Amino acid sequence: MRLLIIGGSDAGISAALRAHELESSAEVTVALADDFPNFSVCGLPFYLSGETPDWRNLAHRTEFQGIELLRGHRATAIDPHAKTVTIKRASLPGEISLSYDKLIVATGAEPRSAFGLRKADVPGVFPLHTMGDAFAVQSALEGRHSVVIVGAGYIGLEMADALIHRGLSVTIISRRDPIFPTMDSEFGNRLTRELQSHGVNVLAGYSAVGIEPATAGSRVLCSDGTEALGDVVLVAAGVRPASALAASAGVPLGASRAIQVDRRMRTAVPDLFAAGDCVETWHRVLERPVYLPLGTTAHKQGRVAGENAISGGPGREFAGSVGTQVVKVFDTVLARTGLLEHEARAAGFDTAVAEAEAWDHKAYYPGARMLTLRILGDRRSGRLLGAQIMGPWTAEISKRIDVFASALFHRSTVESLNDLDLSYTPPLGSPWDAIQIAAQHWSGSVGRAQ
Amino acid sequence: MRLLIIGGSDAGISAALRAHELESSAEVTVALADDFPNFSVCGLPFYLSGETPDWRNLAHRTEFQGIELLRGHRATAIDPHAKTVTIKRASLPGEISLSYDKLIVATGAEPRSAFGLRKADVPGVFPLHTMGDAFAVQSALEGRHSVVIVGAGYIGLEMADALIHRGLSVTIISRRDPIFPTMDSEFGNRLTRELQSHGVNVLAGYSAVGIEPATAGSRVLCSDGTEALGDVVLVAAGVRPASALAASAGVPLGASRAIQVDRRMRTAVPDLFAAGDCVETWHRVLERPVYLPLGTTAHKQGRVAGENAISGGPGREFAGSVGTQVVKVFDTVLARTGLLEHEARAAGFDTAVAEAEAWDHKAYYPGARMLTLRILGDRRSGRLLGAQIMGPWTAEISKRIDVFASALFHRSTVESLNDLDLSYTPPLGSPWDAIQIAAQHWSGSVGRAQ
Numbered sequence: 057m058r059l060l061i062i063g064g065s066d067a068g069i070s071a072a073l074r075a076h077e078l079e080s081s082a083e084v085t086v087a088l089a090d091d092f093p094n095f096s097v098c099g100l101p102f103y104l105s106g107e108t109p110d111w112r113n114l115a116h117r118t119e120f121q122g123i124e125l126l127r128g129h130r131a132t133a134i135d136p137h138a139k140t141v142t143i144k145r146a147s148l149p150g151e152i153s154l155s156y157d158k159l160i161v162a163t164g165a166e167p168r169s170a171f172g173l174r175k176a177d178v179p180g181v182f183p184l185h186t187m188g189d190a191f192a193v194q195s196a197l198e199g200r201h202s203v204v205i206v207g208a209g210y211i212g213l214e215m216a217d218a219l220i221h222r223g224l225s226v227t228i229i230s231r232r233d234p235i236f237p238t239m240d241s242e243f244g245n246r247l248t249r250e251l252q253s254h255g256v257n258v259l260a261g262y263s264a265v266g267i268e269p270a271t272a273g274s275r276v277l278c279s280d281g282t283e284a285l286g287d288v289v290l291v292a293a294g295v296r297p298a299s300a301l302a303a304s305a306g307v308p309l310g311a312s313r314a315i316q317v318d319r320r321m322r323t324a325v326p327d328l329f330a331a332g333d334c335v336e337t338w339h340r341v342l343e344r345p346v347y348l349p350l351g352t353t354a355h356k357q358g359r360v361a362g363e364n365a366i367s368g369g370p371g372r373e374f375a376g377s378v379g380t381q382v383v384k385v386f387d388t389v390l391a392r393t394g395l396l397e398h399e400a401r402a403a404g405f406d407t408a409v410a411e412a413e414a415w416d417h418k419a420y421y422p423g424a425r426m427l428t429l430r431i432l433g434d435r436r437s438g439r440l441l442g443a444q445i446m447g448p449w450t451a452e453i454s455k456r457i458d459v460f461a462s463a464l465f466h467r468s469t470v471e472s473l474n475d476l477d478l479s480y481t482p483p484l485g486s487p488w489d490a491i492q493i494a495a496q497h498w499s500g501s502v503g504r505a506q
Numbered sequence: 507m508r509l510l511i512i513g514g515s516d517a518g519i520s521a522a523l524r525a526h527e528l529e530s531s532a533e534v535t536v537a538l539a540d541d542f543p544n545f546s547v548c549g550l551p552f553y554l555s556g557e558t559p560d561w562r563n564l565a566h567r568t569e570f571q572g573i574e575l576l577r578g579h580r581a582t583a584i585d586p587h588a589k590t591v592t593i594k595r596a597s598l599p600g601e602i603s604l605s606y607d608k609l610i611v612a613t614g615a616e617p618r619s620a621f622g623l624r625k626a627d628v629p630g631v632f633p634l635h636t637m638g639d640a641f642a643v644q645s646a647l648e649g650r651h652s653v654v655i656v657g658a659g660y661i662g663l664e665m666a667d668a669l670i671h672r673g674l675s676v677t678i679i680s681r682r683d684p685i686f687p688t689m690d691s692e693f694g695n696r697l698t699r700e701l702q703s704h705g706v707n708v709l710a711g712y713s714a715v716g717i718e719p720a721t722a723g724s725r726v727l728c729s730d731g732t733e734a735l736g737d738v739v740l741v742a743a744g745v746r747p748a749s750a751l752a753a754s755a756g757v758p759l760g761a762s763r764a765i766q767v768d769r770r771m772r773t774a775v776p777d778l779f780a781a782g783d784c785v786e787t788w789h790r791v792l793e794r795p796v797y798l799p800l801g802t803t804a805h806k807q808g809r810v811a812g813e814n815a816i817s818g819g820p821g822r823e824f825a826g827s828v829g830t831q832v833v834k835v836f837d838t839v840l841a842r843t844g845l846l847e848h849e850a851r852a853a854g855f856d857t858a859v860a861e862a863e864a865w866d867h868k869a870y871y872p873g874a875r876m877l878t879l880r881i882l883g884d885r886r887s888g889r890l891l892g893a894q895i896m897g898p899w900t901a902e903i904s905k906r907i908d909v910f911a912s913a914l915f916h917r918s919t920v921e922s923l924n925d926l927d928l929s930y931t932p933p934l935g936s937p938w939d940a941i942q943i944a945a946q947h948w949s950g951s952v953g954r955a956q
Contacts, residue, residue, distance in 0.1 A: 066937060077950070096868065096870070096932065098930070098931065098932050099868065099870055099871070099932050102870065102871055102932060102933075107871060107872055108870040108871065113869070113870040114870055116937070210931075340927070350930075351930060351937045352927065352928065352929075352930045352937050352938075353927070354937075355937045355938055356924070356925070356927075359924070375922075375925035375927075376927075377927050378927045379927070380927045380928060380929045381929065382929035382930065382931045382934060382935075383931055384931055384933045384934060389934065391929055393927070393929070418546065418549060419563070420546070420549055420552065420558040420563040420564055421549070421552055421557060421558065422557055449933075450900055452902045452904060452905040454902060454905075454929045454931070454934040454935055455902045455904075455905030455906050455908065455909065455929075456905050456908075457929050458905065458906075458908075458909050458926070458928045458929055458939075459905065459908050459909060459912055461926060461927050461928060461929070462909055462912040462913065462916075462926055463912065464927075465925070465926055465927065466912075466916045472825075474806070474809070475806070475825035475915070476908070476911060476912055476915055477790070477802065477803070477806075477826075477827050477828045477829070477830045477843070477911050477914075477915065478802065478830060478908045478911060479802075479830045479831065479832035479841055479843070479904045479905075479907050479908055479911070480548070480800075480801060480802045480832065481548065481660075481832045481833055481834055481904070482546065482548050482549050482552060483552075483834045483899075484832060484834060484839065484903075484904040485832070485904055487516060487546075487566070487801045487802050487804075487805045488802075488805055489908075500527070
């Protein structure tokens with residue numbers, strides 16, 4: 057049994073490890089285009105901030121016992137009939153062919169170019185998606201003073217924090233105003249103030265339309281004529297699925313141009329699985345596939361793909377994403393799970409939102425911090441549809457959103473959050489946790505107390 | 507409709523608030539023996555440590571709109587046929603009688619006396635259960651140097667921390683060795699070291715059998731002849747249900763001498779409900795009643811009792827406790843939910859335990875802290891039965907145990923913890939959270955990977 061995996065990031069390595077764990081006699085090979093298997097792309101901002109000085113520490117793991125890793129091996133074609141993959145090796149002429157019994161495509165995502173611009177079109181302009189990008193940015197930042205970040209998603213926001221930490225002057229350009237449409241606008245406005253209070257120049261509601269060389273550095277042009285000058289420009293305009301390789305082998309793509317897979321991570325092509333940022337992800341609340349590339353999801357999908365590729369059984373199902381996300385920006389954490397109101401309305405729910413403020417622990421114990429929680433529920437059924445929390449770092453926001461995520465996983469009602477036996481001691485919580493105070497607030501506001 | 511509630515702590519006040527919320531025209535009266543409605547008994551150690559200087563801040567709330575509070579009103583008898591309660595008012599002669607349509611008994615717990623000893627038997631010896639106790643201890647500690655704590659449960663441990671914080675010399679006596687049988691012995695031993703490293707003298711495995719006056723302070727005598735001398739002695743030997751009032755009215759008690767209630771918090775006596783530390787609690791994992799007095803449970807049971815007492819409908823069920831508990835001792839947090847192995851075995855489960863160590867967040871981001879997690883599961887069904895976590899304060903242990911508690915609530919398998927869409931950002935977690943690393947460890951150790 058020969059399992060070949062294309063891609064050495066979260067999904068590919070998780071698949072390989074799981075397959076080897078279940079069937080140690082299988083021949084498991086991972087072909088990765090670069091030299092950095094299972095590196096944490098989410099960690100790049102912390103390498104560039106200086107908080108993680110040694111980039112080698114960004115590896116999620118460095119031991120891959122029982123797995124053959126082919127570094128610098130870029131797959132250029134898949135022949136699903138011959139069951140072979142054509143590989144171009146870095147700095148070697150010609151191509152080789154690898155055969156497989158089962159193939160997992162885990163080619164990940166690639167940065168979306170802002171206005172058709174790619175790295176190296178203008179000197180001093182960089183994406184930030186790979187270790188190679190990070191090294192290039194690290195080198196470009198030396199001795200420089202100012203950076204313009206195009207895009208205010210997770211990477212853009214974390215880089216604003218990272219570069220201020222490093223002592224640079226930072227401008228961030230967001231097409232949306234309020235910024236951060238991943239969460240409700242109330243949070244976007246507060247996030248802008250958090251950025252500004254740390255010295256970030258926030259241009260919210262500005263569409264960057266071009267970048268041109270300036271006397272020193274580069275100039276980002278916005279559609280209304282506004283210009284932002286920086287020694288270095290980072291383009292963090294989101295990602296799209298790296299699905300071209302699979303598509304050219306006849307693997308069907310979804311509307312988002314991500315690879316279509318079933319809940320067992322099988323594509324429509326026999327013996328060909330796919331997982332991670334290149335595939336459509338089953339959304340457990342919407343009950344349909346969406347494109348939602350996240351490291352957590354990639355790990356889970358890879359594990360499922362590895363398990364199903366190696367076993368002849370009925371197979372394990374990917375349970376689905378509920379859309380849980382969290383980011384730390386300076387001293388603030390923003391977390392969400394489930395749907396936003398407009399997403400839930402579009403899906404036919406009769407939505408109601410309630411906002412509550414609650415202490416992270418009893419106010420009488422020193423250091424209590426105020427959280428803002430928003431709960432989205434269905435007015436008819438009382439079902440929980442989503443939750444968002446914003447508050448200070450160290451207020452256990454991340455794991456509180458996980459309690460909501462667990463409730464979403466089980467299709468709970470908002471009111472039943474009050475039945476959960478959550479932990480309490482005055483330095484760490486309240487007899488009704490902030491989660492439950494928010495739930496009671498929602499129930500009260502919509503008159504759904506049962 | 508006249509709802510009378512005996513007891514003004516967590517359960518009684520929760521019941522009153524819920525009843526008023528649902529039926530504002532009802533006449534809701536709470537008779538409490540002391541002057542401190544809805545005070546946080548869990549907060550007493552922090553008042554005595556000095557971290558919460560003003561005892562008034564220990565009130566969970568100070569507004570009780572729409573509820574008649576009768577302070578200093580101690581119920582001495584219930585007549586369930588006449589539907590009246592006899593009340594003795596503090597510092598007033600004679601008794602009064604209050605009638606009710608529905609009655610909720612929320613008389614709480616009372617401290618268990620160590621070896622038949624009660625406060626005031628020996629000067630300088632105190633329980634710590636009420637605001638009155640706290641004032642007496644506060645006054646007794648002034649100008650003193652050493653304290654002996656008899657009992658190493660939550661209050662005993664928190665008081666050891668509190669008194670060291672205050673600069674006193676502390677000896678704690680635990681009948682059990684290792685201490686803290688609420689969690690597995692590995693954790694008890696580590697907790698002893700944590701106490702010792704902060705200067706606490708830990709006597710583990712010593713049975714206190716008496717207390718006698720010494721030249722200065724008091725002397726606690728242990729069964730092996732060991733003696734512990736302190737200016738002040740705190741007896742924190744656990745609690746028992748304050749069920750005598752209900753029992754004398756003919757309300758049946760359970761084996762633990764706690765009031766028997768159904769899931770709707772009804773006693774066997776018509777129109778008589780009970781909730782909180784005086785009742786048996788439905789355990790959702792064991793599926794039988796147990797005595798497990800906790801503030802979180804009291805709040806939930808009170809809310810259910812209030813709802814059912816006020817409404818004529820089929821009634822809401824108390825969903826049950828899964829045994830979630832957490833305590834902070836110096837810089838360490840210990841949390842558990844579900845069962846211990848011996849409890850699960852006694853209930854007929856085919857138990858397996860696995861221990862894992864995992865970082866609270868990615869090790870490459872500064873400040874990562876190591877957690878120790880133990881998972882208890884059923885080997886046959888794969889079902890999660892319990893979890894324990896120990897690690898540094900501020901490592902989101904409390905809310906991590908809540909994710910386990912949510913899984914227990916839903917009768918999940920250990921393996922399905924890996925399906926949960928938990929949040930991840932490098933400063934706050936890992937793509938597989940510590941919860942999931944522990945789950946994978948358990949599955950691997952028992953060969954249950956599906």
